[in-house]
Amino acid sequence: MDNPMDKKVSRRSVLGGSLKAAAALGAGSALFPVLEQRATAQNKPWSFVSDTTSTGKLTVAILGNAASNTVALKAFKAFQAQTGIITTPLFINVATWVDFFEQIETRLIAGVDIDTMNLATEGFRLFASKGVLAPLDTYIAQDKATVNAFYADMNQRTLAQFRQHAQIDGHTYYIPWGYNTMGIWYNRKTFKNGKVSEPSPDWTWDDFLAAATALTKAPNNWGMNLTIDVFQGIEPWIFTNGGQVLNSAWTSCVIDNPAAVEACAFARSLVAKKLAPSPGGTFNQFGSLGQGNLAMMGAGIWPWNYYVENGGGSDLAIVPWPKKVQQGSPVGLASFPILEGSKSKDEAWEFVKYSISESFQANEAVPIEGGMPMRISIANSKSFLKTLPPGAEYFTAALEYATPVVGVTNASAVEGDIDTTWQQILVGSISPSAGLAHLQSKANGELNVS
């Protein structure tokens, strides 16, 4: 019998064994950063995505999506070329602004350096309340002429709304370089093949319903797609029926009004009649619209990046949202604030100025974030509109009647509740009147908490 004890164990061999293990561990843990470096150095859309290797002076967090990242990258290179400031974009691919804010918060908690980021109206008060935004007053005073010239080139109604909602205690925390309003994107070829005349700019809910009905064919062809969120989903329908979500001072929720109930019922009927796929599932609306399987969808200008990157945009056009009582649309402002914890505030201010400059507005506004440029001179210019699908000018026209989108302090809770109720109504789990009544009381409870 082979006695295992014949094999003597020397201290040296135990030591040797543990050294080998330590070496393996060390090699392993050194290997991964190297692999990561190599992975991010490739010329792929997700390259340059770096909260792991911050090489530059400025880190800009962008709400991107996998498809639009390459387009946005070019814009950053232009800024770098112009100003010489090395900029690291940080692409965060999520579906909603609320998710984006969470991701930013998580990174700030984890100690990642972020200097500036996409800020939308929806998240402004949320971030301001956490003290992560730096006031811009001193910078604005420094460059007064530039900023005032920009304000003068803005839609004055929008400027007034901005002044009402975007200042806290008299301090300015952002300058909106762009905006989005809602319109209907439609596939002209689908309309032509279905022998339906293209929508006119002042079309009504009934015109819309007729088109959707004519262009829906089970199982793969849908007339419309509805999304579950505040900006694209529920607000356009409510506003075009003259309803409201919050009161004008944003202190209470008034969504339980007859106009809103009627709007929700109408949207629900689209799903019930199977003109729109059941919302909340996995439906690739951009792809479907491009391929012609979807006739219409609601969006701002942001899908354009997807079509630039993936093709399929040549058949598309845009019209205003169909009206019932009046023309209506939400409006959300986009900006680059400066984060309080930033160590490169001056460079970040350069970036802010760049974002309101004419060259950015004309060439990079749409690609970097999918927002229309705030400068009227650019937004109405023929050369700019030529780069976009026909009908993009309606987005600018909507500024004359648009309502600012909900952007309260506890945005996560309130928006989450609106999204949830909206989905339940669309799916038929709850009636519009009951759902909105419940939502109003819940939202008011949360608004008073803030």
Next chain:
Amino acid sequence: MSGSDTFPLLARVGLSRSLHRVRLRRWLVSAVLVVGGFTMLLPELWVLVNSFEPSRMQFTLPPVWFTSHLTLASYRQLFDLIPFLMQLANSVAVTVAVVVGSSVVSVLAAYAFARLEFWGRDVLFVALLSGLMLPIQIAAIPEFIEVKYLGLLNSQLSLIFPALIQVFGIFLLREHFKTIPDELEEAARLEGAGELQILRLVVVPLSWPAIYATAIITAQYIWNDFFWPNLYITSASRMVAPLGLVTLQNAYQSGPVGAIFAGLSILVIPVAVFFVFVQRQLMEGLGFAGISR
């Protein structure tokens, strides 16, 4: 009278009709099992087939099961959209590191609990057992803070270190180590062996099946886990592969279906194929280890 002698007797005595019924029943059961098994695998088959189709055929109704237009476009898109290769490497590295590390930790501790006497042994062991029943996600909040202040947030190490303590493994191995005959240990001690030597030369060689079983159970647990990677990792290049796919699905309302199907296929198929070949050893190990999940 031994039972096994009676069956041929009964058969010969003409209970052929009930045996016929039994055979029919067995045939039915077999059919159900075969069809049932096939239905279980149908979802993965659908994903696999779709992943090789051109995008206009993917995720359409009726589903396209057979086509001559096979393409690798979805796979290419997958690697373009996320650093999937890196993420796969992360998955493998984390799993291997935890399996190896926790096995070492468990073997050492189980040996001490099983075969050594020391003050406080039973109290400590009972305390450890409490970790067995506790699903640690409950304590996610303080653990997150701990990981943050250890500077491990958003690092693969955050998935490795906390997972090195697998109380189940300690428990299982202790049960097994207790069954090792004392004579072997005494013989080793007489030869002058210390604890580590006994462990390495006597206990472990006799326990490989149990150690493998613990390793396999731990590997499955880590590989399967979604909660901790989701909580700790935010950078795409540090994610484990399943988390990468989930974030890809969440990308701005237009989750690229083809790329996701490609990723799912890569995650599923090799593991399934591997399993088909090692099934017997796995079963033996699990059976040996007794009842486990």
Next chain:
Amino acid sequence: MGQQGELTLPASRLRARQSRSSRARARRRAGMKAYLLVSPALVLFIAFIAVPVVGIVVFSFLQWDLLTPPKFAGLANFRMLFHDGELPQALFNSLLFDIMTTTLHIVIGMGLAIAVTSVRSRVVRYWARTAFVVPFLMSAGAVAVMWSYILSGSTGPFNYYLTRLGMSPPDWLASGTWALPSLVGVDVWQTVGITFIIFLVGLQTIPSVLYEAAAIDGVGAFQRFHYITLPMLSPATMVASITAFIGAFEIFTWPYVITSGGPGNATLTIMVYIFRVAFRNLELGYGAAVAIVNLLVLVALVLFGFALGRRWVHYERV
């Protein structure tokens, strides 16, 4: 001392070891060595299990959003528990999910195991053991993504085939009544394989003598099941149930990835709720308070389960 650092002992030392004081010394030395062996596990346990559990209690007295310094909140979090409308729903959903999934696990797992052992063909047995266990090898995140496409109401293949068969299926993941059962289905699909194996192993430990004796006595198939199989499997059933039960109560991946707790909190389980409160709304203190409630409820349920088990489980040795 042996040459070259080898750890051998001369005979004289061996004899000395057998003296009393030396034995005590040896036991103490074994004590030291034992502590060294146990220390990695102990350190890790304290760091990553004990401290966090204590941490939940500590945190429940704080208000902390991680971006600003923590504040002491006294009993405020606990008072909030009673005004929380979503907490009872989360607990209820978790319990419902738990009972459904555990029951299905036991029924299907046992059924499969019995079916497989009753079949003669090795091929069929191998096939069953593979096909039903392969889903268990998939990572939960991947499974969640996969099923969110398959169960998609208007665009997924599952509903398409059901409609072709003449049914009018609901939108599984968007329906208030069907969302939670759908998640149960996904969970059972992925994990029934392991319960199946557990019962398979358990069945093999039942001595065939029992069945043969029953056959001689002319006992029917159903009674064989009721009087032999079920009791003999009860330890396995107990273990499978308890582990399934604990895991299922804390289920996170399915409700988080597939339905995000919706529609309208229909699939909000307790762990998703804690996650949402702590890491989405950044109310860590309140999240800790909810976690304490979670722990207490779980302990109560498990103790109840053990009590049931003591009445029903046979540990007879034949």
